[in-house]
Amino acid sequence: MTLKKRILLVDDDLDFLEMHKVVLVNHGYEVITATSAQEGLEKVRAEMPDLIVLDLMMEKHDAGFSFSKQIKSDPLFKKIPILMVTAVADATGFKFSLEKDGYWMKTDEFLDKPVEPAVLISKVEKLIGEKED
């Protein structure tokens, strides 16, 4: 029996936190949640998740960026893939691409909110699969 993969959701919007959780739990993942960057960092240290789904903009507008930077610059955690989600990219016309922005935006995948459940699952599977390889 393989161990359940653990996913940490970090989002200050409780609706997104829960809707992502119910989808992921239904697909057999163990889900831990945090509603702030600070709480997220604590949970990473305590739980060592296999993947992080991170909201770009939280209480402070750049909280997501600094969070991912902190994770990716820590030798202990940098292997943990990060899936960044945001509700603002379309509204601001600020388009990210991993090829172009990857060097400064330390993240592995990027999605606009709301994320379709099927897309969320496929991205999560892909990132966790890559980590295994």
Place this chain on the structure above:
Amino acid sequence: MNTEANILIVDDEMGIREGCKRALSEEGYAVDAAEDGKTGLQKVKEKNYDLILVDLMMPGIGGMELIKKVHHCDPEIITVVITGNATIETAVEATKLGAYDYLPKPFSPEALSVVVKRGLEKRMLRLEAKKLYAERTQKMLELVNERSRLRTIIGCMADGVLVANLEGRLVLWNASSVKMLKSKGFDIAGEPLEYYISNEPLIVAIKEILNSDDQDFSMISHEIPAQDEKVILMANIAPVRDEDGKILGAVTVLRDITALKEINKIKSQFVSMVAHELRAPMAAIKGWLEVVVSGEAGGDAEQNKQWLQRAMDRSDSLLALVDDLLVINRMETGKVAQKMGPVKINDIILKIVDLLGPDAEKHKVSIAAELAEDLPSIQADVRDMEKLFTNLISNAIKYNRKNGSVFLEGKVEGNFVCYRIKDTGIGISAEHLSCIFDDFYRADDERTKKIPGTGLGLTIASKIVNSHFGRIEVTSEPDKGSIFSVFLPLEHRKD
């Protein structure tokens, strides 16, 4: 001119008078005669003569004196001296006094005719010259007036005006341009632009127009930073052309668009803020619907219903946000005028406490009020007052702790009625306190996250209070509670 020419003969010899009259009448002139200087002068004063034949030797006013006086009346009149004592001296003297010609007695009708004809031609030239002179004087006057009017007009303009000639020298300007460009020395005209202005981009733009070969363009607009970096000027520069389209100079009109730019910036910021605030709940609603529709969460009917309820709750908050935005818009555009009338705030507060009762019960918060009974009614808009106190009291309930309380107090303080809303809630820390009246500002932390709110409630409250010439104050202590005080001016008593 012949037929219209009026001729006067002044001579004491009747023979001369009659002879001349007959000869000249035959040629079609209108001829009068006078037998002495005094009568002659009288006639000149009564009628416009073109030409006068004057005998020098007359009793009373002599010929010389008459010539002098006649020219005083009409400088363009032609005087011809006729005399028997023809000497060079008298002729010179008469000419000095303004006489045009000299006809020695005795003379033939033909000689008279030639002299008169020549004299009348001269008269015509003199009148023409006088007319032209008058016209020129009038034109000069008009020009001076026009220039003065132009200077006055451009002097009054709030926009800056600069006119440069083809050589790039300044020929006309107004006070606004001096102020906008903070120029040195606009005291004299005709120096190159660089003498007055140190704004390099503006000088380059004007010279570009002056040196342009393009025949078609009529104006170029530039945004130009002023010396003071906060100020932005819009420069409209137009070439002045002659009939062939050749450029003679350039007119520059400067407008300070700093405020406009600032307003545009604030507008864009507001729009992007609103878009974000609207998109987040929309995305959450859609997210829940997708969870249910896709079946990826694998919920049963009961769970699906719960998730749909989450979408419903979020759409309620979205609706509240749109409503609040509409309230702000209504107040800022003044589309619906406030209906000011006497309002008893106590009644409004009691009504709101009643309405919010179930809400308070749900939060396990008790409400108590101590409202002075004799509080006068104030001039206010009922709807605004309801909105104001609903926002403040519902905040006091929402941000309270379990088993907390809300205390409402109303009394007169100085020239104001003062209402205080005290709660025993989570309070507001000093760093958030200065921002709580800003659009969409919410003191986000672990405890406020689960409390729904648009971030516009206090913005609206403060706008309402301001529009009623009152003020709103807040004191707060984290974990102890907040006190919001609303001061609304008492109505001025008419007696």
